[in-house]
Amino acid sequence: MQTGKHMGKVIVKVDKADMVPAIPRTPQAGVRSGVTYIIAGIGGICREIARWLAEKGAESLVFLSRSAATGAENVRFAAELRITFAVKILAFDCDVGDRAALEIALGKCSGLPPIKGCVTGAMVLDVCSSALVSTSISTDKHLRILFLTR
Ligand SMILES: NC(=O)c1ccc[n+]([C@@H]2O[C@H](COP(=O)([O-])OP(=O)(O)OC[C@H]3O[C@@H](n4cnc5c(N)ncnc54)[C@H](OP(=O)(O)O)[C@@H]3O)[C@@H](O)[C@H]2O)c1
Numbered sequence: 636m637q638t639g640k641h642m643g644k645v646i647v648k649v650d651k652a653d654m655v656p657a658i659p660r661t662p663q664a665g666v667r668s669g670v671t672y673i674i675a676g677i678g679g680i681c682r683e684i685a686r687w688l689a690e691k692g693a694e695s696l697v698f699l700s701r702s703a704a705t706g707a708e709n710v711r712f713a714a715e716l717r718i719t720f721a722v723k724i725l726a727f728d729c730d731v732g733d734r735a736a737l738e739i740a741l742g743k744c745s746g747l748p749p750i751k752g753c754v755t756g757a758m759v760l761d762v763c764s765s766a767l768v769s770t771s772i773s774t775d776k777h778l779r780i781l782f783l784t785r
Contacts (some may be wrong), residue, residue, distance in 0.1 A: 666691035670748045671776070675699045675731045676756035677709050684754050689720035695747050698726040699740055700757060717744070731757050738776070753778050 636645060654690065663722070672688055674681050677698045685696055703709050703726040713724045725747070729740040755778070 647780065665689075666693050667751060668692050668694045669748050671695040671697060671744060672750065672752040673697050673741075673744075673750055674754045674756070675778070677679055677703050677706075677712065677726070677759065678756065678758070681754060681756040682712060684756070685716060685785075689716055689722040693722060695723040696725075697722065697740075697744055697747070697750075699729040699731050699737070701730050704728045708732035731755075731778075744759065 666688055670693075672693055672695070674685055674696060677685075677700045681698070684785075685698070688696060698709070698713065699708070700706075705728055709726065713726055716722055717724050725744065727740040727743060729736050731737050741750075
């Protein structure tokens with residue numbers, strides 16, 4: 636059929652047990668060297684993403700959280716990443732919901748390669764009367780504005 640040379644009718648019979656071999660498409664994420672990735676949050680998901688970025692050859696990572704630079708666990712994590720992957724890491728204590736604070740932190744990144752990617756994984760879990768409330772910090776809007784105006 637592919638050659639278009641057949642004549643007449645073609646009957647295709649599909650049985651319930653027939654299998655179609657298919658290779659699922661794996662999404663290809665291109666991690667670039669020579670650029671900086673901003674990571675807002677340095678908790679569970681952000682650490683895994685940062686490790687993944689470093690493994691894939693990211694050259695420069697910037698962590699932003701209220702205790703990214705001073706929290707003992709965060710300092711330890713950044714050091715481990717630096718040693719394991721020879722990745723350049725900066726960390727700033729920054730409330731990413733505060734646009735002015737975010738602007739100051741990004742201003743300190745001016746010596747780094749251009750910022751080309753951002754992960755937002757900042758979140759607070761709080762107990763509110765009887766419910767557990769998860770608040771994602773809305774960094775996206777601030778970051779978009781700040782990147783566009785750089
Ligand atoms: N963990 C997973 O497997 C997973 C999977 C899919 C999606 N997610 C989503 O990813 C987000 C993060 O989850 P997680 O498990 O990584 O949470 P997590 O371990 O609690 O980490 C939250 C991070 O947010 C930071 N943060 C909180 N408020 C902040 C603020 N105002 N400014 C800057 N940083 C702030 C915290 O650091 P400081 O306290 O130092 O500010 C902390 O590093 C959530 O929205 C979650 O639903 C998680």
